[in-house]
Amino acid sequence: MLGEGMSASALKQIQERFGREFLWARRNGQTFVSHDDDLLDQARSAVQRNITRSEQERRLAAITDAAMRRDRVRHDSYVLAGDASHATISGGTTIQDVVGVRNRYRGKFLWVRREGRTWLIEDPDWVDRATAFFAGERSLAPEQAAVSREETELDREEERLEDRRDDASRPRLEQVRQRQAEVSRREAELDRREEELEREAESKLWPLVDDAIRRGVARPL
Secondary structure: OOOOOOOHHHHHHHHHHHOOOOEEEEEOOEEEEEOOHHHHHHHHHHHHOOOOHHHHHHHHHHHHHHHHHHHHHHOOEEEEEOOOOOOEEOOOOOHHHHHHHHHHOOOOEEEEEEOOEEEEEOOHHHHHHHHHHOHHHHOOHHHHHHHHHHHHHHHHHHHHHHHHOOHHHHHHHHHHHHHHHHHHHHHHHHHHHHHHHHHHHHHHHHHHHHHHHHHOOOEEO
């Protein structure tokens, strides 16, 4: 198990969510998770060789970047800007895509990459219809923010208690770890709900996009 750049509690949460065997990576602002057997074999080979830790990390990064490029090619993607301060993006959208689109277009819009072609929908009514599909997912944001704050506070308290290393702090440390486990379960449930709501929204979004393309509402780029 190689888990660079994250705390032990964060790594534990990821394991609880994705199981025993997976490749999880945060690359260029995008999260990538895979259970693909071939990809896992490549990752195992990279870390089991008799090479330095830095070389293992370099090879894992190269394997992950290649997998993410393949994943982006296979999947359609979108950037939905329902207002100036918020955008909903698909899992296959890169940070470069989002920044580029935000710099070029203002106001409400729906940018999509569909079957290898790129389109832009700027009609407010169509964008509002698309935005409404994601209302359920957006409604989770306050609860997600609260869980994130609680997780951060508990992690900080855990670090302080571990640094003290005395008998008096052990009962409180156990309480903190119990709360961390509960927060992790809440976070996992929120993630599950978010993914489910996102799938439901996208199942409505893509027929809307296809209809907009047929009607000429979507402008090819």
